[in-house]
Amino acid sequence: MQAVAKRILIAGLSHETHTFVPGKTTLAQFRTLRGDELWQADGDASCLAGGLAAARAHGWQVLPAIHMSAQPSGMVADEVIEQWWEAFAETATRESVGGIDGVWLDMHGAMVSESCPDVEGELLRRIRTLPGCKDALIGGVLDLHGNITAQMAAHSNAFVAYRRNPHTDGKAMAEFSVHLLDDLLTGGRTAVTVWERPPLILPPTATGTASAPMALLEARAREIEAAHPEILAVNVFAGFAYADVPDAGMSFTAVTTGDPEAARRELQGLSEIAMAHKQHALPTGLSLDEALDRVQRHTEGPVLIVEPADNIGGGAPGDLTVVLKGLLERGIRNVGAAIADPEAVRELWPLHPGERKRVRIGGKSGVVGAQPLELEVEMISKSDGKFTLEDPHSHMAVGGLHHDMGPTAVVRATSPQGGSATILLNSIKTAPMDLAQWRSQGINPEDFFVINIKAAVAHRQAYDPIAKASYVVNTPGPCANDLRALPFRHVRRPVYPLDEL
Ligand SMILES: [Zn+2]
Numbered sequence: 001m002q003a004v005a006k007r008i009l010i011a012g013l014s015h016e017t018h019t020f021v022p023g024k025t026t027l028a029q030f031r032t033l034r035g036d037e038l039w040q041a042d043g044d045a046s047c048l049a050g051g052l053a054a055a056r057a058h059g060w061q062v063l064p065a066i067h068m069s070a071q072p073s074g075m076v077a078d079e080v081i082e083q084w085w086e087a088f089a090e091t092a093t094r095e096s097v098g099g100i101d102g103v104w105l106d107m108h109g110a111m112v113s114e115s116c117p118d119v120e121g122e123l124l125r126r127i128r129t130l131p132g133c134k135d136a137l138i139g140g141v142l143d144l145h146g147n148i149t150a151q152m153a154a155h156s157n158a159f160v161a162y163r164r165n166p167h168t169d170g171k172a173m174a175e176f177s178v179h180l181l182d183d184l185l186t187g188g189r190t191a192v193t194v195w196e197r198p199p200l201i202l203p204p205t206a207t208g209t210a211s212a213p214m215a216l217l218e219a220r221a222r223e224i225e226a227a228h229p230e231i232l233a234v235n236v237f238a239g240f241a242y243a244d245v246p247d248a249g250m251s252f253t254a255v256t257t258g259d260p261e262a263a264r265r266e267l268q269g270l271s272e273i274a275m276a277h278k279q280h281a282l283p284t285g286l287s288l289d290e291a292l293d294r295v296q297r298h299t300e301g302p303v304l305i306v307e308p309a310d311n312i313g314g315g316a317p318g319d320l321t322v323v324l325k326g327l328l329e330r331g332i333r334n335v336g337a338a339i340a341d342p343e344a345v346r347e348l349w350p351l352h353p354g355e356r357k358r359v360r361i362g363g364k365s366g367v368v369g370a371q372p373l374e375l376e377v378e379m380i381s382k383s384d385g386k387f388t389l390e391d392p393h394s395h396m397a398v399g400g401l402h403h404d405m406g407p408t409a410v411v412r413a414t415s416p417q418g419g420s421a422t423i424l425l426n427s428i429k430t431a432p433m434d435l436a437q438w439r440s441q442g443i444n445p446e447d448f449f450v451i452n453i454k455a456a457v458a459h460r461q462a463y464d465p466i467a468k469a470s471y472v473v474n475t476p477g478p479c480a481n482d483l484r485a486l487p488f489r490h491v492r493r494p495v496y497p498l499d500e501l
Helices: 035-041 047-057 076-100 117-125 152-153 170-186 215-227 260-276 288-296 322-329 340-349 395-397 460-466
Strands: 007-014 031-034 061-069 101-108 137-142 159-160 192-196 231-237 251-256 304-307 336-341 356-361 373-383 386-388 403-406 408-414 421-426 450-453 469-472
Touching: 007 076, 007 251, 031 035, 035 061, 035 117, 047 061, 047 101, 047 170, 061 076, 076 117, 101 170, 101 192, 101 386, 117 152, 137 170, 152 450, 159 231, 159 251, 170 231, 192 260, 215 231, 215 251, 215 260, 231 260, 251 260, 251 373, 288 304, 288 322, 288 469, 322 373, 322 421, 340 356, 340 408, 340 421, 356 395, 395 450
Parallel strands: 007 061, 007 101, 101 137, 137 159, 304 450, 304 469, 336 421, 336 450
Antiparallel strands: 031 061, 192 251, 231 251, 356 373, 373 408, 386 403, 408 421
């Protein structure tokens, strides 16, 4: 007898919400795929593509509902959540007639909306109330920067997290999460998710998996999995610091078919390791002056000045100019900087290559530290800003292979002190995670002496291989390294490093 195909609802909702930046993230900023449109992701580098490929390999009958994703940015408008919910509930209700075996979700885990500090937890709670979903197995994939809550764990069975930051394994972990769900369904088994957390919030700069504490925690998580066959996955969530919600910060989950208390004890061990290395939550890095001193000791580039305060992948606007200004005032030559500024692009658009104009660059977002920089610039080139990733495994690939910076102008500026910079002005902020951002504009980033990088960790996969050196600077901005400088009001207390523990 032929096995009956498992009927699985597939959906996704992905946003990392920075609650300290002004402005709302509305429907217009989301890429929305409905029903069969989800198959548009098939074959690309995204988590959704990984989920679909593995679903096909297991012969699932895919019941596509809705997938919405947007770049990290400010508070999400309630209309986004309600639109997602309406479409999901409608699909679930329709498909419940034929039975629903499972629900597979591609979620970030750190989404905050105007009226809900735990969007994923709230949606999972609601899903359980839908016809056909009460007993369905619920699993999928989450970003390791998710702020995971007790509610999320209670209303799901088998989510797994990315294990790498930079996220080179998003698609692979999505596939793994499908295998896990399929295994449970095939065996007629269920699993529960156990959740634990230490009182700890890490700034993004401390969440790379190549170094402590994440490297230690990931290694210990794999040991726990190896020692306990009934624990199907141990997930280490570094968390996302810039969401002022009760559950911001680090957490751990275990997916287990065995004794939840045994799994909980293992997770408590992870919490102890995390707290033993809590000093990583304190700011590291140099003042801008110190970093510029170091840069000037180099004779060969590229040297990276990494500016986590304006971390685009963390929700910052990518329009701060303090580093570029510092480099130009020091008379440093051959600097490369990408600044998001649609207004400057529009103003410069009529210029032909070689023409010059005085323009205010960046600093228009209104975030802490935003200050326009007035420069006379020479137009080098213009483009539509579309590019294809050169590294299909780059951190950016979780969002697909094709990216769009919007109308883009490359300009050159010099300073009276003898400094010079090539500035890539884009209309849509674009995190520095793939060198095609430059090469698509006819520029080889290897040729720069200094590159200003607006990221914390995610740039490393692309930029470390070409960098001669890399300096992290502590400058003002919405993704400031020093969490104690941020006006937290809703996070649980006490929590390190906001409180002494
Ligand atoms: Zn992430």
